[in-house]
Amino acid sequence: MPHDLVSDFQARGLIHQSTDSSQLREWLSTPGRRVYAGFDPTADSLHVGHLVALVLLRRVAHAGHEPVALIGGATGMIGDPSGRSEERNLLSPDELAANIAGVERQIRGILSNAGNDGHVTRHHVVNNADWMRGVGYLEFLRDVGKHVPLSQMLGKDSVKSRLERDGGLSYTEFSYMLLQAWDFVHLSDALDCRVQIGGSDQWGNITAGIELGRRLRSRELHGITCPLLTKSDGTKMGKTASGAIWLDPRRTSPYRFYQYWINLDDDDAGRCLARLTPLSLEELTDLDAKRAANPAARDSQKRLAEELTRLVHGDTGLAAARQATDIFFGAEIGQLDDGQLAEIFADVPSREFPLSSLDGDGLQLVEALTDTGLAQSRGAARRTIEQGGAYVNNRRISDVAYRLTAKDLAGAATLVLRSGKKSYAIARFQ
RNA sequence: GGGGAGUUUCCCGAGCGGUCAAAGGGGUCAGACUGUAAAUCUGAUGGAUUAUUCCUUCGCAGGUUCGAAUCCUGCACUCCCCA
Numbered sequence: 001m002p003h004d005l006v007s008d009f010q011a012r013g014l015i016h017q018s019t020d021s022s023q024l025r026e027w028l029s030t031p032g033r034r035v036y037a038g039f040d041p042t043a044d045s046l047h048v049g050h051l052v053a054l055v056l057l058r059r060v061a062h063a064g065h066e067p068v069a070l071i072g073g074a075t076g077m078i079g080d081p082s083g084r085s086e087e088r089n090l091l092s093p094d095e096l097a098a099n100i101a102g103v104e105r106q107i108r109g110i111l112s113n114a115g116n117d118g119h120v121t122r123h124h125v126v127n128n129a130d131w132m133r134g135v136g137y138l139e140f141l142r143d144v145g146k147h148v149p150l151s152q153m154l155g156k157d158s159v160k161s162r163l164e165r166d167g168g169l170s171y172t173e174f175s176y177m178l179l180q181a182w183d184f185v186h187l188s189d190a191l192d193c194r195v196q197i198g199g200s201d202q203w204g205n206i207t208a209g210i211e212l213g214r215r216l217r218s219r220e221l222h223g224i225t226c227p228l229l230t231k232s233d234g235t236k237m238g239k240t241a242s243g244a245i246w247l248d249p250r251r252t253s254p255y256r257f258y259q260y261w262i263n264l265d266d267d268d269a270g271r272c273l274a275r276l277t278p279l280s281l282e283e284l285t286d287l288d289a290k291r292a293a294n295p296a297a298r299d300s301q302k303r304l305a306e307e308l309t310r311l312v313h314g315d316t317g318l319a320a321a322r323q324a325t326d327i328f329f330g331a332e333i334g335q336l337d338d339g340q341l342a343e344i345f346a347d348v349p350s351r352e353f354p355l356s357s358l359d360g361d362g363l364q365l366v367e368a369l370t371d372t373g374l375a376q377s378r379g380a381a382r383r384t385i386e387q388g389g390a391y392v393n394n395r396r397i398s399d400v401a402y403r404l405t406a407k408d409l410a411g412a413a414t415l416v417l418r419s420g421k422k423s424y425a426i427a428r429f430q
Numbered sequence: 431g432g433g434g435a436g437u438u439u440c441c442c443g444a445g446c447g448g449u450c451a452a453a454g455g456g457g458u459c460a461g462a463c464u465g466u467a468a469a470u471c472u473g474a475u476g477g478a479u480u481a482u483u484c485c486u487u488c489g490c491a492g493g494u495u496c497g498a499a500u501c502c503u504g505c506a507c508u509c510c511c512c513a
Binding site for chain 2: 259262263265266294295296297298301325328329375376377378379380382383384386387388389390400419420421422423
């Protein structure tokens with residue numbers, strides 16, 4: 001395996017800016033080097049936007065180095081102004097603690113199974129609150145602040161752009177870069193970690209750390225930023241009309257996660273394959289060729305969705321997502337238990353009915369469609385049925401007078417209604 | 431202050447005494463096609479019931495008529511022109 005991380009990053013389009021690449025290569029030519037990326041705990045889960053950095057750390061591990069994930073327990077209290085147009089709201093200590101716990105679990109999950117070629121990689125997860133907490137304000141100003149020229153701080157994009165806006169920024173957010181700079185120096189002391197990677201919006205913070213390392217320790221630190229993932233329509237990767245795509249299955253089900261990647265357009269899928277998956281460059285070229293020859297097969301999207309769903313949700317998550325995909329795209333729903341149904345249809349609205357409504361003649365399909373909100377009125381429900389748009393457990397029902405009875409149940413007490421191609425609702429009977 | 435035009439169903443916009451739940455377009459919802467894309471085509475689109483039919487809707491309130499979205503009166507709002 002070619003262990004030249006820098007060339008690999010370049011080939012995959014992962015480098016936006018970096019410090020001198022020959023020095024970087026030189027430093028990384030010895031195995032076991034430590035490379036870090038930071039994650040601020042702004043929510044109790046990471047989202048797709050964090051995936052690039054996480055995958056970068058996995059690549060670091062693959063190249064024979066040791067990834068270090070830094071959780072910003074301290075910096076998260078302040079809020080990073082980079083890439084932000086408005087002042088952040090401060091998190092309460094409780095929220096922050098919960099966020100740290102959630103984020104840490106996800107990071108460990110992704111880094112510990114980094115060995116899909118068999119080996120468990122050595123990695124570190126650190127929290128900057130651990131070394132920041134004990135540092136007093138005066139001490140910090142003397143030891144760190146004294147070595148950072150104001151002109152340099154004011155020159156950063158994150159500060160400049162905010163000062164030009166109406167809202168400006170607070171002294172608190174202004175100071176953020178000092179904390180991150182100090183993190184870098186601290187990690188170089190404690191772990192001999194000399195490379196920091198991050199999104200392109202982190203360049204200012206990273207160089208602040210490099211500068212501080214030079215002044216304080218006369219030490220050469222290195223930095224790499226990768227381009228922010230954007231879609232070809234200009235929007236941010238991982239953002240949808242209904243919100244962000246999260247890594248936590250409770251926020252975004254494995255099915256929706258999987259679907260997000262399946263639905264990318266061809267160019268985006270190609271770019272994501274290169275940047276987010278461990279596929280070799282040969283495999284990438286191969287998929288590029290297939291995509292050009294037969295775009296309808298959607299090989300790239302499938303492979304991408306598969307790789308990333310397995311990475312984030314594991315094999316069971318991938319299996320669930322696939323099963324859900326089959327069902328959402330027409331497969332008749334056979335024998336599934338209520339638990340499986342609940343999992344597959346996690347994102348679907350549901351409605352409870354008394355179990356007794358299935359007795360005797362049963363429940364009018366028209367009524368079930370309106371009660372679950374799939375149809376606006378009984379007339380609309382009738383119309384949908386007449387036009388062939390109504391399904392029970394994915395079986396088309398075209399009889400307006402159809403009544404649901406116990407034999408229509410998919411699980412023990414669950415039944416799946418659908419209107420048209422995509423609108424589902426779950427009816428639960430109790 | 432004077433003169434004129436207007437207010438229609440989710441939106442735009444026809445209708446100017448019965449044949450009006452109201453043309454047409456957009457949107458939306460189904461169906462076909464398709465790459466879970468885009469475009470295109472077909473159907474539907476106030477509510478209840480489908481056999482018929484009933485109820486509610488055309489700025490608001492009254493009135494004239496067997497019958498009004500359409501005529502009259504008053505009120506509210508919007509726009510334009512002249513001072």
